[in-house]
Amino acid sequence: MKKTRIKIGIAILSTSLALSACSTSTDKNANKTEPAPAPNPSESTPTPAEPGKVTGTSFKNFGTYGFDLKNTRHVPYKEVTAENVKDLGMIWSADLKALDKDVKNGNQCYPVVVDGVVYITTAGNQVFAFDAVTGGPIWHWKPSAEQAANFSKAGIIANRGVAVGEGKVFMLTVDNQIVSLDQKTGKLVKMVPISDSVKGVTLENGYYETTAPVYYKGNIYIGSSGGDNGIRGFVNAYKASDLTPAWDTPFWTVPPKGQDWLANSKFQGGGAVWNPPAIDEETGIMYFAVGNPAPNFYGESRPGDNPYTDSVVAVNASTGKLIWAKQEISHDLWDYDAAASPMILNATVKGKKQKIVVQGGKSGQWFAWDAKTGKVVWDGIPFAKIDHPKPTPEGVTVYPGVLGGENYAPETYDPKTNYVLIPGIEQGALLKSAKNQDEASTPDAPGAAAFGTTTLAAQNDVAFGTITAMDVNTGKKAYQVKTKDPMRGGFTSTVAGLAFYGELDGKINALDIKSGKVIWTFQTTGNSVQAAPAIFTVDDKQYITFTTGGVTPQVFVFGLGGDKTQGKAGTAEDTNAHQKK
């Protein structure tokens, strides 16, 4: 036994030393923090609806993140066709900052529409309910100024939307709280810290929340963000009634530090679950995609495949028990999360009907597995440039870069063509690895949950996007369309054979799924579209709603006969690592 107390010398660092190294900030966050131009409320604020009353008597909904729990994003509404899509115009829009000055820049919310009410969230966790036909604000909820100030600096303050169930609207906040609101009034029913049930899930420990929850059979299901921040990723289920845990234990996506493949690691394992699960109501099996291991680009201290990172995992939705897990990238050194939500399809595969689960990774590869067994159906079909040598301390350029491949943007599935549409990003990255584990952390810091390295954009590399139509029957690309900007929002398709998607310059487009031709494009006044639309009907009229980000976040509803006045092209705002997943 020894008693040791080694004193660390206290070195005075003059502030001139500490701050003489001050340099010009890259200022990439400027678009997040600069005040927006003063909006004119009279132009953008519709007449308030009477609370509890909405326009219309019959409603067909877009009731959850992925339209259905399978996340197919394919709606049966057929009023809008290839022939009349040119008559689409804006029915209404709302400038969210005009409604509340504390709305943050940027928006990645996927609207949910239930019984004539559009529910959206904003960056910084405000929730709005609008009359879907008139745009009349029904209610609005915002966190207290103190709470909002508390999380305004966390890694990503985007929010991907709500779940609706049991007369309540559910959202996760940046600072790791589950919020339930009264669906009719927007009044807070309950706000519960996740750390009450999963110890240590706090901003101080690097956890935050961006994902939309999903409601299913009395429970809401949540993932966790912060994998690049060195957290231990998990999925958990909560009772919608009182927000208490519904599983005996969370499903952890990586081992505890010090166990299994982290036995000799100085780091936590990562494995965030960025986006909502897909749930098969017939079998009660739930599928979710797991992010990259930590540290991102240095793998010496985490030997082996690093399960379940970069994987799709199937669990029993009522218990959280593992059914199967399939990994897309073993021993990831390139930040190749399985980020987007998986999708469950009843598709024709190799000439036969089969229920499969599909997911496109940031690796630029697309996968399909048998939904029941996890048996591989299509194994990593490339849809992007793939060239990723092992990162070195000197730096290597890799494709895809850290934005993917396919990032958080969801795919859609059209049963008629049997195509899955994949939103792709073509952009390399220069990766530099740490020389050793000590550099990736700090000497004598066996537990540091560091992120270790920085990323730089690849030189002379112009980013663009792609739409890949994957023929599920053959596992071959039916076509690939190049888009000006990376595909960040994802798709929503209709039974009329159209797929709607937005672009980073604020355009909303319709693609003819069979031919791959863009047959309608509309320049909105929004700066940038970074989420897919929701499509719904009220009194049998079809509407398309979506959010836009940038410095003037807005929500739009389009329909046949709407206003065709177009806006000016926005600027792609996508290079910031803080916006990346």
Next chain:
Amino acid sequence: MKFFYNAPILLLLAAYLAGCTVKPPQSASATSPLLPSGTKHIVRLDIDQPHVPLKQWKADGSHIASVKGKLLLDNQPVVNGILHITNSSNQVVTGRDGSFRLNIDQSLLSDIKVNVASLDQATVSGKHLTEVMSKELQAASAAVSVYYPIRVIRVEDFPADASKVQVHGQIIPAKGDVVSYFQVDKYRMGGVIKDADGKPVEHAVVWFDRDLGEGFGKSTPTDREGRYSIYYWPEDEETNLSVTLGTKRYTLPKGKVFKMPENTSVEIDITLPRTGTVLVDAPPALVSVTSAGAMYTGVLVGLNVPKDVPYSVSIPDKHGSFILTVSKKVWEQEPAFFETTASKFVEGRLYGGDTLPPNYIEAVEEDPKNIKPFM
């Protein structure tokens, strides 16, 4: 400190309950309750495996153990009883034979308690329960503990004090398992936030973040002395430093970043400006010095004795070996051990085998704390 006993729990109720009102069972006549009042009901809430050795996380999910139990009243199964499990609202319902199952994460130290939550739909021998029976059943509890077994290798007199003994013990992980014992985990960014008059500012939060990469650090809110802490993993990096106070956010001058020193804790004292929200980036408004200490995290063992019973214990070394020093009198009472994953800021440096100050750690509610060592 509470002592927790594991199943089976036997509740022998005395005759004083005999005077309670007896609710007539719905399916029996009002005059013939299920069991005559005045007798002692025997309640058993049994867990088949109340002590579960910690088993490391496995990719095949085998670290999730299914633990069985049974709820009996006078040796008859209680059917449709609803049990409450610590930290979960998942209802566990007893089956026709009174049995139930719960899933336990065997890879984490834990003490999971099981209580009877509701007996509204419960029956025994096909009959509903009397109020007395329900009360007796609802008083029952049991627990499942997950921990590393502890072995006592030898006990010897403490040379410096004849009233004490030194217990040489060892944590026994499963073969091939690695245990993350108490060791340096993070460094601390700490300091004091003052207002322009030099008075400490309470409830301020300090943030670090980087333009490249998603990592960030968030401090505890400043206390009455204006002190904050961030347990962080510094690199040689340029960070955005800001302070939030209520809804106000103070930032460095435009274009300036804070250069974080590497491999050390650091004190950063900040004086907020009288007007505006731009921090003055020069002394005395902003002073940065490296400082000693680090946050330690990992598995420690302790003795489950009341707070006022002194003892000291060493940090387990890489073999899990530790030395406990305690009075002979206490040791002869065969106290149980607890295990905990502790996180503490330590001013100096500590290594496996170093002795911690007396009564340095306490078990928290979910820690296993009824660990009986084997010899």
